[in-house]
Amino acid sequence: MDAKAPVFAADTEELPLKSLTEISGLIKSGAVSPVEVTEAVLARIARYDGALRSFITVTGDHALEAARTAEAEIAAGFWRGPLHGVPIAVKDLCNTTYAPTSHGMFIHKDFMAGENATVVDRLDTAGAVMVGKLAQTEGAMSGHHPNMPTPVNPWVSQIWTGASSSGSGVATAAGFCYGSLGSDTGGSIRFPSAANALTGVKATWGRVSRAGVWALADSFDHVGPMTRTVADAAAMLAVIAGHDPRDPTSLNDPVDDYLAGLGGSIAGLRVGLDEDFVFSGVSEEVSSMLQAAIDTLVGLGARIVPVKMPAMDGMGDYWMQINAAECAVAHRKTFPSRRDEYGPVLTSVIDMGLALTGVEVAEAMQFRLRLNGGIKRAMLDCDVMLVPAMADPVRDADFWSKAENADAVAGLIKYTALFDMTGQPTLSLNGGFDTRGAPLGFQLVGHHLDETTLFKAGHAFQSATPWHSRHPQLS
Numbered sequence: 001m002d003a004k005a006p007v008f009a010a011d012t013e014e015l016p017l018k019s020l021t022e023i024s025g026l027i028k029s030g031a032v033s034p035v036e037v038t039e040a041v042l043a044r045i046a047r048y049d050g051a052l053r054s055f056i057t058v059t060g061d062h063a064l065e066a067a068r069t070a071e072a073e074i075a076a077g078f079w080r081g082p083l084h085g086v087p088i089a090v091k092d093l094c095n096t097t098y099a100p101t102s103h104g105m106f107i108h109k110d111f112m113a114g115e116n117a118t119v120v121d122r123l124d125t126a127g128a129v130m131v132g133k134l135a136q137t138e139g140a141m142s143g144h145h146p147n148m149p150t151p152v153n154p155w156v157s158q159i160w161t162g163a164s165s166s167g168s169g170v171a172t173a174a175g176f177c178y179g180s181l182g183s184d185t186g187g188s189i190r191f192p193s194a195a196n197a198l199t200g201v202k203a204t205w206g207r208v209s210r211a212g213v214w215a216l217a218d219s220f221d222h223v224g225p226m227t228r229t230v231a232d233a234a235a236m237l238a239v240i241a242g243h244d245p246r247d248p249t250s251l252n253d254p255v256d257d258y259l260a261g262l263g264g265s266i267a268g269l270r271v272g273l274d275e276d277f278v279f280s281g282v283s284e285e286v287s288s289m290l291q292a293a294i295d296t297l298v299g300l301g302a303r304i305v306p307v308k309m310p311a312m313d314g315m316g317d318y319w320m321q322i323n324a325a326e327c328a329v330a331h332r333k334t335f336p337s338r339r340d341e342y343g344p345v346l347t348s349v350i351d352m353g354l355a356l357t358g359v360e361v362a363e364a365m366q367f368r369l370r371l372n373g374g375i376k377r378a379m380l381d382c383d384v385m386l387v388p389a390m391a392d393p394v395r396d397a398d399f400w401s402k403a404e405n406a407d408a409v410a411g412l413i414k415y416t417a418l419f420d421m422t423g424q425p426t427l428s429l430n431g432g433f434d435t436r437g438a439p440l441g442f443q444l445v446g447h448h449l450d451e452t453t454l455f456k457a458g459h460a461f462q463s464a465t466p467w468h469s470r471h472p473q474l475s
Helices: 020-029 034-052 060-075 118-125 166-174 190-195 230-240 275-279 284-299 315-330 344-355 358-378 405-415 417-422 451-464
Strands: 055-058 087-091 129-134 179-184 199-202 222-227 270-273 303-306 384-388 426-433 439-446
Touching: 020 034, 020 060, 020 230, 034 055, 034 060, 034 087, 034 129, 034 166, 055 166, 060 129, 087 118, 087 166, 118 129, 118 230, 129 166, 166 179, 166 190, 166 222, 179 190, 179 199, 179 230, 190 199, 190 426, 190 439, 199 230, 199 451, 222 230, 230 426, 230 451, 270 284, 275 284, 275 384, 284 303, 284 384, 284 426, 284 439, 284 451, 315 344, 315 358, 315 405, 315 417, 358 417, 384 451, 405 417, 426 451, 439 451
Parallel strands: 087 129, 087 179, 270 303, 270 384
Antiparallel strands: 055 129, 179 222, 199 222, 199 426, 384 439, 426 439
16 A cells, blocks of 8 residues: 555444445535545555455555545535545556556566556546556456465355456455456456356446456457446446447447436336356356246346247357467567566466467357347347346455366356357346355346446346345454
């Protein structure tokens, strides 16, 4: 931390556990000040993150300066919106001029960018208070570099934190920020959201600019919010979404007022369900959670509509081939020239990408086209589709070391990577907890550019269930 940590005060211990929209309302009304809130968050980080290791860098001085500016602006009657004065953190693949950006890579641990990522600039413009950069796996692939911190799950320390946005998941769940940015290439917003009982949004590909965000695989990569509630995620996405001249792949379509669209009934909402795809091979605890979520949505007036997903044979392998080829492109400046400084997981992925033939990549791309068409047809008669986040409860923290990596990846990404291939928006929700006290998550999947319907459905679910209001007990 680059600022002396404030004394932890018992009367501010609950402030960091409020939702983003709750704390925003308190700040706007003057009930609490941005400086008070920021000091409480920094104190909580200082007290607990030594054990959880969610931050690469805590930007205490920068955060307090931004909080003082926000306090003065709000006192003068200038309120920038729901993120004004609210502590936020970002995954350490988002470039910042005021702190290093490592991308989870030891060789880049001291890299200082010349300009911020667009998403960081947009958070700054919205008045957010940036408290730091969050740990992640190396290069945003599945394994942490041996010389970089590995975050610890605040719910159950022995379970996985999710990859690659591991620090984003831990910090948001632990109350070290009111929301964070993660990225998703094969599930890396959704896995840590599921593992840490969060709400995560992978918006439509191109909805959020990737300018200044380090790539894993450009045609799969998404940047999005990870928060404790749907309303919080809606507030964050509204700030970071929209066209960016710096990113020619960003979409020009108008951005909805997501918060304004949250209320009202979901009666008649058509929820697509392929029972064989959703329940086949899924553990009993996950199946029970999914059925309870379905029952809740039906109780709120939604209709279950049978859908038939396209053939998925080889999906994991095809995703990995495209991912590996694009990853090799992303690292060509330092690999293989600095190969010995890379960790084993990222090395194996880049090696795979370099070994692929053009024909193999073309076959994978053709599968992707067929998959896109098949899922689009499957969803013609529904508004959203419900699928698990993972087939099993959250794995043990060391499961990567217990299985062949290719097999582990293929099994894990069954319900996530296909929506990186299609670029559809997904909303991750917590649906309960297993017998260990570990979170259980599921996804709602939407049509392209229809994040509004996802938010409305997710908000209705959270209004009828208690899961999003629970917090891990830290010690």
